Amino acid sequence: MDFSLFAEEYFDEVLRLLRHLCTIPAPSGEEDERVRFCQEYLAELGIEATLDPAKNLLWTLGAPSQRVTLFMAHTDTVFPRATPLKLADDGTFLRCPGVGDDTANLAVMLACVRCIVEKKLPLHRTLLFAADSCEEGLGNLKGCRQIFADWGDRIDRSISLxxxxxGVYCRSVGSHRYQITAETEGGHSYFAFGNKSAILPLAEITCQIYEIEPPVVGNSKTTYNVGILSGGTSVNTIPQSATMLAEYRSDHRECLAEMETRFAQIFSRAKEACPRLTVERVGDRPCMGEVDPRALDELSHRAAGLIQKYTGICPEFRSGSTDCNIPHSLGIPAIAFGLYDGGGFHTTEEWLRKDSLKPGFCIGLEMILREGEAE
Ligand SMILES: [Zn+2]
Incomplete structure (x- = not known):
C-alpha cells in the first residue's frame, strides 16, 4: 500500500501540531505542558491517554492482545526553559530549537494516530504508544525505564521515533557519568604553602584516565572524556574545593564493565590520597544485552526499507545513546529512526525541511500498520 494520499491530507495537521508543540518549553523533567497538550489532543479523538509517575503519556490502539509493540517519541528537549522558542518558516525550512529532536517525530506520530482513528485503519493487535519523558542528557532515560518497568514483559519490539x-539506530552505546568533588584545607599560597590543594587530586585522576588504553572486543568502540574540571578561589589561594565531570561509553557490555573497574581503581587510589573526595554517578545508560540478532536485523531492515521506499535515501545503521538502551539492555529488539530530514540537533540553529514530513508520515504510518498486522 502507498500512503502518499494520506500524507497530503494530513500535512497541514502535522504542521499545525509541530508549530504548536515547538513553542512549549520542555526541558527534561519539565515536560508537563507538552504532555497536557498531547493528552487533550488525544481526548478529542476519543482516546484516553494516561500519565504515569515519570510523566510519560501512554495509550493503546488496536485489538486486544497479550503481546504488544511499543512506539514512542520523547517530549523533552535539551534546551533550558529560558531558551527562546521562536519558530521561523521560510516556506522550505522550519527553524526552532528542538523542532526536529524530537518535536517533529511526536507531531507526525500524533497525526498518524489521528489518521488511523479517522480512517478506521485496521490494527489486529495492541500497539502501545508513548510520549515519553527524560530521554535527553542527565534525564537518564527515566521515562523509558518506567515504561519498561510497567510493560516490559509484554513488549515484543520497541520503536523510538x-x-x-x-539513520536507523540499532545498537546502543552505554555510558556512566561521574561527578567528582575534592575538598581540602587550602590556604594562602605563600604563607600556607605545603597545604593540600583540591585541584591536584582531580588533575591526577584526569591524567590516570587518559592513560587508559580503551578495551576492544571485536569491532566495539569504547571512549572516555573528562568534560569539565573547575575549582579554586584565586591565583594566590591554595584551592579548597574543585569538581569535575567525567564519562566513559561503549557499545559493548564487557568493555563498559572493564571501564567501570578501571575508573573504580582510579577513584579508590584518589580517595586514599584525599580523604574528602566524593564520587557520585550522575549518569547511567545501560549497554546492549542479549538481543536476538535475527529479530533485530529484521526490524532494522524493515525500517530502512520503508525509508528507502518513500525517500530514496538508504539510511545508515548506527550505534547511539537513545531510548533503545533500555529495551536493548533487557534483550528486547529495538530501533530508533526519524520521520523527517533536518539537522543542527541540540543547537539553537536546529532546522528541518518541511516537505520531508510527507514521506516521514508515510514511513511512520506504514511501520505502525505493519506492527498491527495479526501474527
Ligand atoms: Zn531525541
Missing part, C-alpha cells in the same frame, strides 16, 4: 530518517 527519534532523530532524522538518515
Amino acid at each position: 527519534d532523530c532524522s530518517y538518515r
Whole structure:
C-alpha cells in the first residue's frame, strides 16, 4: 500500500501540531505542558491517554492482545526553559530549537494516530504508544525505564521515533557519568604553602584516565572524556574545593564493565590520597544485552526499507545513546529512526525541511500498520 494520499491530507495537521508543540518549553523533567497538550489532543479523538509517575503519556490502539509493540517519541528537549522558542518558516525550512529532536517525530506520530482513528485503519493487535519523558542528557532515560518497568514483559519490539530518517539506530552505546568533588584545607599560597590543594587530586585522576588504553572486543568502540574540571578561589589561594565531570561509553557490555573497574581503581587510589573526595554517578545508560540478532536485523531492515521506499535515501545503521538502551539492555529488539530530514540537533540553529514530513508520515504510518498486522 502507498500512503502518499494520506500524507497530503494530513500535512497541514502535522504542521499545525509541530508549530504548536515547538513553542512549549520542555526541558527534561519539565515536560508537563507538552504532555497536557498531547493528552487533550488525544481526548478529542476519543482516546484516553494516561500519565504515569515519570510523566510519560501512554495509550493503546488496536485489538486486544497479550503481546504488544511499543512506539514512542520523547517530549523533552535539551534546551533550558529560558531558551527562546521562536519558530521561523521560510516556506522550505522550519527553524526552532528542538523542532526536529524530537518535536517533529511526536507531531507526525500524533497525526498518524489521528489518521488511523479517522480512517478506521485496521490494527489486529495492541500497539502501545508513548510520549515519553527524560530521554535527553542527565534525564537518564527515566521515562523509558518506567515504561519498561510497567510493560516490559509484554513488549515484543520497541520503536523510538527519534532523530532524522538518515539513520536507523540499532545498537546502543552505554555510558556512566561521574561527578567528582575534592575538598581540602587550602590556604594562602605563600604563607600556607605545603597545604593540600583540591585541584591536584582531580588533575591526577584526569591524567590516570587518559592513560587508559580503551578495551576492544571485536569491532566495539569504547571512549572516555573528562568534560569539565573547575575549582579554586584565586591565583594566590591554595584551592579548597574543585569538581569535575567525567564519562566513559561503549557499545559493548564487557568493555563498559572493564571501564567501570578501571575508573573504580582510579577513584579508590584518589580517595586514599584525599580523604574528602566524593564520587557520585550522575549518569547511567545501560549497554546492549542479549538481543536476538535475527529479530533485530529484521526490524532494522524493515525500517530502512520503508525509508528507502518513500525517500530514496538508504539510511545508515548506527550505534547511539537513545531510548533503545533500555529495551536493548533487557534483550528486547529495538530501533530508533526519524520521520523527517533536518539537522543542527541540540543547537539553537536546529532546522528541518518541511516537505520531508510527507514521506516521514508515510514511513511512520506504514511501520505502525505493519506492527498491527495479526501474527
Ligand atoms: Zn531525541
